[in-house]
């Protein structure tokens with residue numbers, strides 16, 4: 001049935017090295033519909049993995065399952081060898097941070113205050129911000145290139161700037177695994193590239209990054225590893241060059257395309273026809 | 274002194290957390306406390322009988338049993354009774370109710386992410402009134418807050434279920450559902466009072482539906498005071514929890530909260546507090562709506578300072594609202610809810626207008 005599924009698992013984690021994210025046979029249905037159908041996939045440690053697939057293929061659902069925000073009907077998500085379901089919520093929030101596709105506050109909020117929310121899992125719920133928290137929050141803002149925006153009101157920022165603040169909030173959690181849901185949605189091309197560069201930089205710093213992306217060329221240009229979902233199933237997984245091939249694209253999206261080579265980077269570029 | 278042999282200092286992120294207090298808290302909380310004490314004393318002084326701060330002080334000293342110790346003569350019996358039996362219970366009840374409603378408003382607005390949420394608009398207060406009047410005839414003091422709590426909880430559950438049945442829970446839908454529940458509970462309250470009232474049914478109905486602290490006793494102070502100090506105090510300590518809801522349920526879960534459990538525990542706390550307050554004051558509107566927005570202008574959206582400050586300013590606010598209610602048309606008295614509505618309804622309108630998209 002699913003003979004097209006390439007098995008990324010065995011290839012990615014070399015024996016003995018610390019495993020990154022390992023999703024095993026995860027299944028989730030809602031309202032009688034199977035949304036995530038026996039998904040096996042991995043995100044290698046310290047790498048930038050793209051989660052690809054058409055709208056409604058289950059990318060966001062899978063990220064929410066990995067983050068522990070929804071509970072799977074079956075299967076496990078393990079990070080660094082630990083089943084995340086066996087970890088207490090607050091502890092999990094210190095290891096895994098999730099940036100939603102769209103997150104808006106109802107009340108006016110200062111940028112630094114938004115980032116400081118990321119420190120909540122790290123302290124008693126009765127405690128307030130410490131100087132160390134404020135220091136870390138400013139550091140997180142600096143990492144996303146938003147240091148000078150600390151005192152602005154979140155509502156006055158552009159979409160790209162706000163997205164970076166959300167990433168900074170996730171970084172303030174000091175996660176080892178960062179989950180991003182369509183971090184480039186509604187961004188212009190420069191902001192999209194900046195976000196991809198940031199994700200690569202974080203991965204280089206040792207954070208395992210898994211990002212749902214719908215722009216295949218963006219994924220081709222930036223990701224180390226990609227997982228292609230279709231209707232809740234993994235269709236292909238592996239390196240960009242292995243997965244982003246005309247056969248897979250045509251099967252999943254029903255469109256024909258040619259794969260060219262980027263003259264500067266050597267990475268694949270998809271030309272649709 | 275010689276530290277050369279100590280190992281290298283820990284990295285900055287592992288440094289001992291410097292729990293420096295929020296400098297704004299160090300200013301605003303004492304200031305709000307001073308305002309509250311001044312409001313209580315000032316309000317006790319205002320009224321038909323001409324009383325000064327010294328008289329209030331003398332009465333307090335006398336009733337705390339310190340008269341002999343400090344060499345203070347008690348006031349004449351009439352003045353003493355005016356202060357101790359009439360004004361003090363009334364003013365203190367107003368303070369407790371105002372504080373509790375404001376804290377409830379903050380918690381509800383944060384948990385429903387709805388700037389329009391408050392115990393009155395969502396029907397909790399009317400539900401509590403209904404619960405209270407149902408057991409009014411029983412004459413058991415503690416039964417009243419308990420029944421009011423059950424009424425508030427039922428109204429809250431009904432409003433939220435109704436809003437959910439309408440689809441995605443937008444702020445407007447929640448308010449509409451609250452309105453429906455509130456109207457039903459108000460009609461039921463009126464019916465019960467009409468059926469059972471011995472004296473002036475209209476006045477009784479008004480004080481349950483519009484709110485009034487005119488008939489407060491020291492028992493009212495005890496019920497509202499204990500509820501505010503215990504339940505209100507607990508709710509006011511949930512600043513970080515409410516902060517976690519800033520970007521919604523998913524973000525809160527991502528920060529390590531058990532979202533459903535947290536929400537229900539806190540909302541039951543709100544219903545409990547609302548029940549206790551309504552059982553002594555009836556359904557006073559707009560305090561829970563207005564105060565959080567006003568105080569947010571001072572504190573910003575984070576909740577650790579907002580909660581206690583909203584409570585303290587809410588107390589002062591209702592003390593003065595009630596002072597207006599009993600003095601502007603003296604000797605006529607207005608239910609205090611008319612005054613809070615006169616102030617709060619325009620605020621509600623502005624919020625509706627600002628959030629056109631809700």
Ligand SMILES: Nc1ncnc2c1ncn2[C@@H]1O[C@H](COP(=O)(O)OP(=O)(O)O)[C@@H](O)[C@H]1O
Nearest residue numbers: 030031035053054055056057058059060061062
């Ligand atoms: N809570 C939910 N209730 C009902 N349907 C849902 C829910 N979450 C996701 N779905 C459905 O699951 C499918 C996959 O959604 P999603 O994970 O958001 O896909 P993607 O992020 O890839 O676009 C969609 O058809 C969506 O309507």
Ligand SMILES: [Mg+2]
Nearest residue numbers: 059060101182
């Ligand atoms: Mg999605």
